Amino acid sequence: MKEYEHGTDPHEADTDGDGTSDGEEVDIGTDPTDAGSTPIAGMRPILFYGIVGGVGVVVALAVTVYFLKVRKP
Known part of the structure; x- marks a missing residue:
């Protein structure tokens, strides 16, 4: 499962709680386990x-x- 590859919680859509789903963060290239790594920070x-x-x-x-x-x- 991809959740285990990225170290995310398979029971949570947003492991780090930053408001961006884990799938979106992986697609964008940010870290889904780090709340400080968000697409918004770059904007x-x-x-x-x-x-x-x-x-x-x-x-x-x-x-x-x-x-x-x-x-x-």
């Missing part, structure tokens, strides 16, 4: 830059709208 920089970029776009739109309203008589 933190992507999420950070996505949020910063999104905030930048919103600020740019707000400034544009403000200046367009100021110019109208």
Whole structure:
């Protein structure tokens, strides 16, 4: 059984309790027995830059709208 190959608990879908199933972790290449080894941990920089970029776009739109309203008589 693959559960024994990877050292996971065959009675638990998520041995390390990190919210990602053991099968998904094996497919992705993270360690299904280490809660610190998650696909989400690798996405933190992507999420950070996505949020910063999104905030930048919103600020740019707000400034544009403000200046367009100021110019109208």
